[in-house]
Amino acid sequence: MAKESFTLEEATRKLEGYCAYQDRCHKEVIKKLQDMGMIPIAVDTIISHLIKENFLNEERFAKSFARGKFNIKKWGKQRIIAELRHREISRFNIQTALKEIEGTQYQITFDALAKKRLQQIKETDIQKKKKKLADYLLYRGWESHLVYDKVNELVG
CATH class of the missing domain: 1.10.10 (Arc Repressor Mutant, subunit A)
Structure with missing residues (x-):
């Protein structure tokens, strides 16, 4: 055909x-x-x-992408950056997009996500529990220093 x-x-x-x-x-x-x-x-x-004609605007795309993935999917900045890079968005537009995520809201969301996930982990071994929580948060793109501090605060 x-x-x-x-x-x-x-x-x-x-x-x-x-x-x-x-x-x-x-x-x-x-x-x-x-x-x-x-x-x-x-x-x-x-x-x-x-x-x-303003149908296509890469800065607007990057901003709405960052807001959406953070607010709806609870992605961290690392995952958002990686996904925007994969879509060949400029470094400048990535930085602009990240400004859409408010600092205190970022911390509140991260804290709530970590606590919610911890409730779901049925593992009894402390080390395995820590690893499962850390892996989950890292996969979602949260910065490693935040993840490890939070895991040590919540588990053990």
């Missing part, structure tokens, strides 16, 4: 909707256009249109 083809106008409208639905990073939009079979010059034309 032949791949569906789009005119520049159709692809532009389609991507405006794609970006209006949810903030996107440049990498996602380029991938979407390539999957649609658009040639590189068309990709560049559409990307510049989306930026000019």
